Amino acid sequence: MLVVDDEVRLAETVQRGLAAEGFVVDVVHDGEEALWAATENAYDVIVLDLMLPKLNGYRVVEQLRAKGVWTPVLMLTAKDGEYDQADALDLGADDYLTKPFSFVVLVARLRALLRRGAPERPAVLSADDLTLDPVSHAVARGEVPIVLTPREFGLLEYLLRHKGEVVTKSEILDNVWDSAYDGPANVVEVYIGYLRRKLDTPFDRKSIHTLRGFGYRIDDKG
Amino acid sequence: MLVVDDEVRLAETVQRGLAAEGFVVDVVHDGEEALWAATENAYDVIVLDLMLPKLNGYRVVEQLRAKGVWTPVLMLTAKDGEYDQADALDLGADDYLTKPFSFVVLVARLRALLRRGAPERPAVLSADDLTLDPVSHAVARGEVPIVLTPREFGLLEYLLRHKGEVVTKSEILDNVWDSAYDGPANVVEVYIGYLRRKLDTPFDRKSIHTLRGFGYRIDDKG
DNA sequence: GGCGATTCTCAGCGTGTTCTCAGGCTGGGC
């Protein structure tokens, strides 16, 4: 994945965030670099700011398309910019997002773009015989389906996307809970409890490990 | 290949892109030209925007088919257009794509159309013993026909086209209702209720699952 | 224009879900 933005701090934040989501991210800061990078590498998707030094996003897409590079492009447009979203789409961008944007939304859109580009379903997430399919919103232990509430589902999805890693409670709060939320971190414990009750207790398994003082971890062999 | 779109920039971008993929592409910008061009030339495939000056895409396909021209047509439908995708297929288009679309997908779909060669009607949709034929507008549970109102039909078709996936209420509103609508999402619930009453209650079945907090899902095994 | 079919609005109800809180439990340091 390629991220193009001249606001260095923003670009880096996005990069770190996306990396945390499991994407491999290159960053460049102007239009010429973007064009070069996108031509030389086969990225799966490009996040492109509209206002760029040397060559604006508008022209970058145009030239890429002219060269026969059809990598999906998500365009970042400033609300009050001189070009609008319709233009972006006209020129061959595949989706757009208005600044300022929410990180969660960005990730969702990128996933959607990747999905459109490669129409195969994203692999179901799993750990051991526990599976979670983001598309059908189905969770199962082996063959036995398990029904989860939205929060439980979001939490489990987050843990599975970071299988084998320790995730702290504050990471969980930032990513699974609404960013407006600033109540006690105890909710996380409560929901971990709910999950264990649904995922483990009836099957006499143990899928979510507590790392006292650090956070939680889910991994393949129980 | 013929590309018909009144947004000149978009049409040209598409033309260049497709040319880069090895297609020979003519471009026209309104419905009358499209009709004339498609009648005079034996194109292998036509990319047709729905919203066109003089004669909309809807009528173009209709008149082409009436004249015995069976060139495969890929229809471009704006999400907020007055006609929806179901209509496009009903009228003899062979595939459709919602704007904004990804070029990668466009090319893939065109290739698929060319490979199929002879226009092939979209298959009958089904889930379990529930069947829906978009062409004849017929719905049945097993052998028993069921009559649905247009809205009910549109909703069921949408659900069936996404069999096995969760569709949210807002996705449904965007795709089954036209985007002029911005009333409460409660209509969806109401219509889900109507469908269940017609599809399930008399047969003591359960075809549409509610996933509280997410949306609805229809799948094969009940 | 009139009539029935269809679509949509609205409010009420029951239930599922989220979150808070307080108290109990546990593991690790001393």
Added chain:
DNA sequence: GCCCAGCCTGAGAACACGCTGAGAATCGCC
């Protein structure tokens, strides 16, 4: 063994969500 911070859990309050019936508005056809 004792203590404390961190974690777990049960109970319950507040809230959100989806379902439904009734009726108003609209559409389409005769």
